[in-house]
Amino acid sequence: MAIDSPLALDQPIQKRRRGRRDGHPLALAGRVAIAVVVSAIVIFPLYWMLVVAFSPRGELFTQELRYWPSTLTLENFETVFSRFPVADWFVNSVVIGLFVTAFTVVVNMLAGYAFARLKFPGNTAIFLLVLSTMMIPVQVIMVAQFKLVSGLGIAGTYWSVILPSAAAAFGIFLARQFIISIPNELIEAARIDGAGHVRIFVQIVLPLCKPLLAVLTLLTLMGTWNDFAWPLIALKDPDLFTLPIGLLYLKGQTTPDYNAIMALALISVIPIVILFLVFQRYFVQGFARSGIR
Amino acid sequence: MTSTTATGRGGVRTSPRPGAPRITSRLREAAVGYGFLAPNLILMAVFLFWPILWAIGLSFQETKGFGDPEWVGLDNYAKLVGDPVFWQSLWNTVVLTVFTVPIDMIGGLGLAVLLNSVLPGRGVFRTIIVLPMVISGVASGMIAVIIFYQSTGIINKTLLALGLPAVEWQSGSIPAMLSVIIASIWLRIGFNMIIYLAGLQGISPELYEAARIDGASRWQQFRSITVPLVGPSTFFLLIMNVIASFQAFDLIFVMTGGGPGYSTSVLGTYAYRNGFQIREQGYGAAIGVVLLVITLAFTYIQWRTSRTRDLVE
Numbered sequence: 039m040a041i042d043s044p045l046a047l048d049q050p051i052q053k054r055r056r057g058r059r060d061g062h063p064l065a066l067a068g069r070v071a072i073a074v075v076v077s078a079i080v081i082f083p084l085y086w087m088l089v090v091a092f093s094p095r096g097e098l099f100t101q102e103l104r105y106w107p108s109t110l111t112l113e114n115f116e117t118v119f120s121r122f123p124v125a126d127w128f129v130n131s132v133v134i135g136l137f138v139t140a141f142t143v144v145v146n147m148l149a150g151y152a153f154a155r156l157k158f159p160g161n162t163a164i165f166l167l168v169l170s171t172m173m174i175p176v177q178v179i180m181v182a183q184f185k186l187v188s189g190l191g192i193a194g195t196y197w198s199v200i201l202p203s204a205a206a207a208f209g210i211f212l213a214r215q216f217i218i219s220i221p222n223e224l225i226e227a228a229r230i231d232g233a234g235h236v237r238i239f240v241q242i243v244l245p246l247c248k249p250l251l252a253v254l255t256l257l258t259l260m261g262t263w264n265d266f267a268w269p270l271i272a273l274k275d276p277d278l279f280t281l282p283i284g285l286l287y288l289k290g291q292t293t294p295d296y297n298a299i300m301a302l303a304l305i306s307v308i309p310i311v312i313l314f315l316v317f318q319r320y321f322v323q324g325f326a327r328s329g330i331r
Numbered sequence: 332m333t334s335t336t337a338t339g340r341g342g343v344r345t346s347p348r349p350g351a352p353r354i355t356s357r358l359r360e361a362a363v364g365y366g367f368l369a370p371n372l373i374l375m376a377v378f379l380f381w382p383i384l385w386a387i388g389l390s391f392q393e394t395k396g397f398g399d400p401e402w403v404g405l406d407n408y409a410k411l412v413g414d415p416v417f418w419q420s421l422w423n424t425v426v427l428t429v430f431t432v433p434i435d436m437i438g439g440l441g442l443a444v445l446l447n448s449v450l451p452g453r454g455v456f457r458t459i460i461v462l463p464m465v466i467s468g469v470a471s472g473m474i475a476v477i478i479f480y481q482s483t484g485i486i487n488k489t490l491l492a493l494g495l496p497a498v499e500w501q502s503g504s505i506p507a508m509l510s511v512i513i514a515s516i517w518l519r520i521g522f523n524m525i526i527y528l529a530g531l532q533g534i535s536p537e538l539y540e541a542a543r544i545d546g547a548s549r550w551q552q553f554r555s556i557t558v559p560l561v562g563p564s565t566f567f568l569l570i571m572n573v574i575a576s577f578q579a580f581d582l583i584f585v586m587t588g589g590g591p592g593y594s595t596s597v598l599g600t601y602a603y604r605n606g607f608q609i610r611e612q613g614y615g616a617a618i619g620v621v622l623l624v625i626t627l628a629f630t631y632i633q634w635r636t637s638r639t640r641d642l643v644e
Contacts, residue, residue, distance in 0.1 A: 158364035177602040178619035182385035205374035264467035
């Protein structure tokens with residue numbers, strides 16, 4: 039899959055440079071060797087997760103040294119599904135992920151448009167204030183936030199995770215940068231035709247923002263799916279756990295079953311890895327754009 | 332960035348219809364602006380700004396057990412100064428930062444240069460190196476626990492098979508910290524590579540051609556063209572990496588829980604421990620406030636020095 043869809047950033051440069059600067063066959067072999075070694079090191083932990091997840095229980099936790107399972111088995115998956123509400127955890131992760139993403143994308147697009155295109159007193163100051171919230175560590179606010187969701191009567195519910203997660207600045211930054219780059223003429227033309235700001239936003243700006251929407255959706259979905267510290271604090275009922283909290287719950291058992299933990303880790307990782315492999319172009323664009331500033 | 336902002340807004344500033352009352356139109360635009368911002372500002376006010384003020388208030392209180400919180404002034408901060416575990420957590424946070432950030436950035440730049448050159452299967456290598464970035468800190472931590480497992484982990488068994496001594500990943504302070512550093516680098520280096528790749532792609536190939544004509548070596552080209560021209564990426568990554576490292580939590584919480592003893596305890600895990608495990612919430616809040624102040628101070632210094640540098644050049 040990856041071969042067909044490489045991280046497509048720079049095909050033209052490759053063509054221009056070929057044969058001039060990277061021509062020496064020995065140098066090329068050296069570079070391939072480095073790339074292979076680094077990739078092998080990076081991929082090994084993921085390979086090991088697969089191996090442990092599909093190995094007979096306990097096989098890899100003896101003194102015997104082996105790098106692959108003697109037989110492939112699904113028993114670890116049967117164990118996690120029968121002993122823990124894994125299906126519930128999966129559904130919780132999906133539901134929370136979709137709600138947070140939907141809220142965040144709408145809220146961020148609105149704010150991004152306002153910062154990029156509308157003139158109002160305090161525009162720049164508010165934007166900087168919003169941006170500075172990216173520096174706030176969850177550890178600073180977690181105690182107060184927990185008291186807050188308790189006070190609001192939503193402690194332990196989906197909402198206690200969804201609402202705070204939707205107050206995120208990163209997407210606003212992305213949205214503002216993208217919307218600023220939309221040619222002014224398009225918006226001016228609509229204004230001369232008498233369109234109001236809401237109509238311009240819905241009919242002109244949104245249709246031009248499809249790549250932005252893709253990036254925002256993927257990054258928010260990934261961030262929420264992997265989120266740990268706040269859901270750990272907010273969710274107390276094991277039936278409402280998300281997958282990362284469920285993973286920790288498995289490790290907290292009196293005799294943690296690491297084969298089962300790896301099976302659940304694999305379950306939690308697969309959806310996001312598939313999303314990444316299919317849409318890696320958008321992931322990369324999103325990260326790259328956030329870096330270009 | 333600033334110039335883009337100006338052009339972006341310039342068009343809107345002119346009155347849309349000739350003869351329309353300017354002031355009403357401006358008022359309307361401001362009203363629409365605040366309206367578009369409202370959902371975000373309300374969410375942020377409730378779930379970020381208010382909790383921050385609350386946390387600062389908590390850091391001046393003592394809440395033990397079920398009693399009412401008591402105002403204790405600067406007691407929590409005074410306690411911090413005399414708390415060896417706090418200093419150890421701060422030190423560990425600095426050690427984690429000093430070891431991971433340069434390796435992430437130099438390694439990321441090296442990999443970006445490597446995977447920006449002509450290479451068979453380049454796309455596959457890029458995909459693999461970026462992949463850990465999408466894996467959750469919790470799942471990564473679990474994998475790391477198994478790989479670094481002291482008695483039967485794959486690393487120690489391999490070392491023994493090679494005739495080398497096993498490493499005390501779990502009982503030794505320094506090896507435990509080392510395992511956390513290695514896992515953190517694994518998780519973040521792909522992000523550094525991607526940002527640098529994007530930076531490299533913004534450099535015009537003509538620059539390298541001109542340098543070659545002038546007889547510059549590869550290393551000279553790298554030093555004099557690549558490094559300065561990926562400067563904005565470096566600036567961005569330095570801030571992002573240092574913040575991520577100072578606020579590290581997920582991976583360490585899962586891998587070591589701060590142990591053995593407090594040898595991998597960082598500010599993030601120590602604040603959580605006080606806030607939710609020991610339930611000394613005021614003290615936990617004080618640690619959080621220190622974390623916030625350090626983060627803001629670093630970002631401010633970075634921002635100032637980079638502005639100065641821009642002005643000088």
